[in-house]
Amino acid sequence: MSEIENGQGLQARRAAITDLGDALRLLIEQATATEAPTADLLRAAALIRQAGAPLGERARGRFETASADDLLGGVRLYNPVTGGGSAFAPPLEIHRDGDVAVGSCTLGRAFEGPPSFAHGGVSAMLLDQMLGYACGMSGHPGMTVQLDTAYRQPVPLYTPLRLTARVAAVDRRVITATGTIATAEDPASILVRATGTFVALLPEQAQRLFGPVMGRGR
Numbered sequence: 017m018s019e020i021e022n023g024q025g026l027q028a029r030r031a032a033i034t035d036l037g038d039a040l041r042l043l044i045e046q047a048t049a050t051e052a053p054t055a056d057l058l059r060a061a062a063l064i065r066q067a068g069a070p071l072g073e074r075a076r077g078r079f080e081t082a083s084a085d086d087l088l089g090g091v092r093l094y095n096p097v098t099g100g101g102s103a104f105a106p107p108l109e110i111h112r113d114g115d116v117a118v119g120s121c122t123l124g125r126a127f128e129g130p131p132s133f134a135h136g137g138v139s140a141m142l143l144d145q146m147l148g149y150a151c152g153m154s155g156h157p158g159m160t161v162q163l164d165t166a167y168r169q170p171v172p173l174y175t176p177l178r179l180t181a182r183v184a185a186v187d188r189r190v191i192t193a194t195g196t197i198a199t200a201e202d203p204a205s206i207l208v209r210a211t212g213t214f215v216a217l218l219p220e221q222a223q224r225l226f227g228p229v230m231g232r233g234r
């Protein structure tokens with residue numbers, strides 16, 4: 017894509033993707049929290065369809081990575097958990113602190129399960145990402161083959177959260193990682209704990225699963 021062949025164009029595109037993601041996340045928050053009159057809902061639906069139409073004119077296929085992504089460099093702008101371009105992502109921000117991955121995010125209304133608290137599947141999704149990041153960070157990237165979650169207390173919406181993950185054991189291709197969710201205000205009170213098992217892919221497994229994607233050379 018010639019538009020992003022120079023680095024400046026790439027930075028501008030990534031910033032624009034994140035700007036669009038911010039706008040979409042605001043829209044989702046407004047749309048899930050709204051009690052506006054019914055006529056306003058219909059008007060908004062029509063305007064949103066109109067606004068989105070140009071985006072559909074050039075779309076990538078299933079096996080094409082986004083031109084602004086850098087798969088091997090770990091840049092995934094549409095990751096549904098961490099991606100700044102994803103309407104669906106909180107987004108979760110993760111950084112490394114020694115051998116621990118530390119994450120932060122705040123969940124809005126769209127992630128609600130029990131009234132005023134997060135859906136359990138959302139907590140599992142956040143922890144899967146955290147554990148996967150800890151595996152990659154430790155030099156043992158793998159795919160999740162099992163994820164066990166213990167829900168000790170509900171996770172509140174509209175509250176800054178602090179997540180952690182670390183690798184507990186590596187046995188040849190099998191990596192075990194553990195993680196937690198707490199509020200940023202009270203990080204010692206663990207709301208959700210998870211233990212995940214990850215498997216490092218054999219070359220033939222990687223080829224079978226990701227060959228069609230990697231073949232495109234991005």
Ligand SMILES: CCCCC/C=C\C/C=C\C/C=C\C/C=C\CCCC(=O)SCCNC(=O)CCNC(=O)[C@H](O)C(C)(C)COP(=O)(O)OP(=O)(O)OC[C@H]1O[C@@H](n2cnc3c(N)ncnc32)[C@H](O)[C@@H]1OP(=O)(O)O
Nearest residue numbers: 144145148149152153157159160161162189190213215221
């Ligand atoms: C890619 C390079 C990246 C470089 C990254 C560097 C830094 C990156 C930093 C951060 C990365 C950031 C974030 C990470 C992102 C996301 C996290 C989310 C990850 C996911 O969300 S990913 C999607 C969900 N995930 C799947 O979609 C997997 C479906 N699955 C399969 O595709 C197969 O399952 C496969 C191919 C994985 C394995 O193939 P298979 O199943 O045939 O297993 P195989 O024979 O190869 O066994 C090998 C050993 O695993 C043991 N084993 C198997 N299952 C087990 C279990 N349940 N419990 C305990 N051990 C188990 C066996 O017992 C054996 O152990 P042993 O070797 O000791 O005998």
